[in-house]
Amino acid sequence: MEKIFYFEQVGKRMPYTVPDGFFDKMEEDVMLDVKAETAQPKRRKKARTIKIAIRSAIAVAAAIALFFVVRSTLPKSEPVLASADDFASVELAFNNLSTADQDFLIAVYEEDEFINVLTNTEDYE
Amino acid sequence: MPTNDKDIIRAMREDAEKGFRLLMKSYKEPLYWHIRRLVVSHDDAQDAAQETFIRIFRSFGQYSEANSLRAWLFRIATNEALRLLGRQKNVTMLSLDDVTADMLSAKADAYYDDDDAIVARLQKAIQRLPAKQQLAFNLRYYDELSYEEIAEVTGASAASMKMNYHLAKEKIIEYMQKKD
Numbered sequence: 001m002e003k004i005f006y007f008e009q010v011g012k013r014m015p016y017t018v019p020d021g022f023f024d025k026m027e028e029d030v031m032l033d034v035k036a037e038t039a040q041p042k043r044r045k046k047a048r049t050i051k052i053a054i055r056s057a058i059a060v061a062a063a064i065a066l067f068f069v070v071r072s073t074l075p076k077s078e079p080v081l082a083s084a085d086d087f088a089s090v091e092l093a094f095n096n097l098s099t100a101d102q103d104f105l106i107a108v109y110e111e112d113e114f115i116n117v118l119t120n121t122e123d124y125e
Numbered sequence: 126m127p128t129n130d131k132d133i134i135r136a137m138r139e140d141a142e143k144g145f146r147l148l149m150k151s152y153k154e155p156l157y158w159h160i161r162r163l164v165v166s167h168d169d170a171q172d173a174a175q176e177t178f179i180r181i182f183r184s185f186g187q188y189s190e191a192n193s194l195r196a197w198l199f200r201i202a203t204n205e206a207l208r209l210l211g212r213q214k215n216v217t218m219l220s221l222d223d224v225t226a227d228m229l230s231a232k233a234d235a236y237y238d239d240d241d242a243i244v245a246r247l248q249k250a251i252q253r254l255p256a257k258q259q260l261a262f263n264l265r266y267y268d269e270l271s272y273e274e275i276a277e278v279t280g281a282s283a284a285s286m287k288m289n290y291h292l293a294k295e296k297i298i299e300y301m302q303k304k305d
Contacts, residue, residue: 005301007294012267015245016161017236023157026171027149030178034145037182 062106063091130194137185145182148198153178155268156202162251162263163206167236170206177205196277199264203278243301250300254293261286262293 067090094102133151137144156177161170180201188197239245251259260279264270272283272290279286 003302003304005298007266010244010247013241013244014158014162015238015241015248016158016165016167017238018157018167019236022171023153026157026175027146027153030149030175030182031142031146033175033179034142034182037179038142 058106059095059102060091062102063094066090066094066105134188134190134194141182141185145185148181149178152198156198159199159202159263159268160206162248162267163203163259164209165252169209173205173209174202177202180205192277193274195270196274199268199270199274200278203260246301247297250297251293253300254296257281257286258289258293258296261289262297265290 070090094105097105133144133148135144136147153174157170157174160173160177161167164170164173181198184201188194251262254262257279261275264275264278265272270278272287275286275290276283281289
C-alpha cells in the first residue's frame, strides 16, 4: 500500500541544528565588522576635510597678499578701487598656480616686511 | 512590537549602524536558514551568512525602495550561497542554471539531527530538486515569499516561479510516498 504524505506532517521542521547561542554570536561578529568599516571612512573623511580647509585658508590668504602686491606696484596717482571682480580674478589666478608657486607666494608674503608694512598702513580711500 | 521592513529602511537611512542592528534582529535567522538549506553544512552556512550581512551593509545604498527589501536580502543571500558552492567547485560564481541537485545535496555535518525520519526524508527530497525548483519551494514553503518576491530573488518571472513551486511540490510528494 502506498504511503500518504501531507506537508502538514512535517510543517517547517528541519533536521538542521546550530550550536547554542549561535545567532547572538553571529550578530555580534557581524556588528564588529560593520563598526570597523564605519570607523575607518569617518577618520579618513575628517582628515580630508581638515586638509581641504587648510588649503582653502592658505589660498585665500595668498590671494589677498597677491592683490596687495599688485596694488602696491601701481602709481599712487591712479586711484585703486578693489571691486569684488578684482578679488575673484586674483583668487582665480592664484588657484591656477601650481602648489609650489602658491607656496612661494605665501612665503614671499609672510617674509617680506615691506609688503607687510604696506598692507598694514594702506588706506582705502 | 515586530519590526517591519519600512522601519528598517528608515532606521538604516537615519543611522546605518542602528538600522543594521534592526535588520539583523529580523533577518539573521531567516537568511541563515535559507543559506543552510542550500549549502547544508553549518560551517559553510555560517561563512556565507556572515558574508551576506557584510555585503548587505556595504551595498545598502544601492537598494531601491521600489523593490521588496525582503526579496533584495534573500537575493544577496542566495548569491552568496551560490558563490560558496562555486568556490567549492573552483568556479567563481554559479548561476542557477549551473547548479545541479548533486551540488546542493552536500553532506551534512555535526549539526544534523536525523532522528525524525520523515523530517530528514523531506530535506532529502528537496535536495534532489533542480536548483530553480528548490529555490522556489524553499522561498515559498519556508519563508512565505510571494511569487513576485521569488521572481525578484531568482531573476525569473513570477509565473515561471509559480510553475517551479508546483512542480517541486509534486516531485516531493512523489518521493515521500515512494517505498524505501
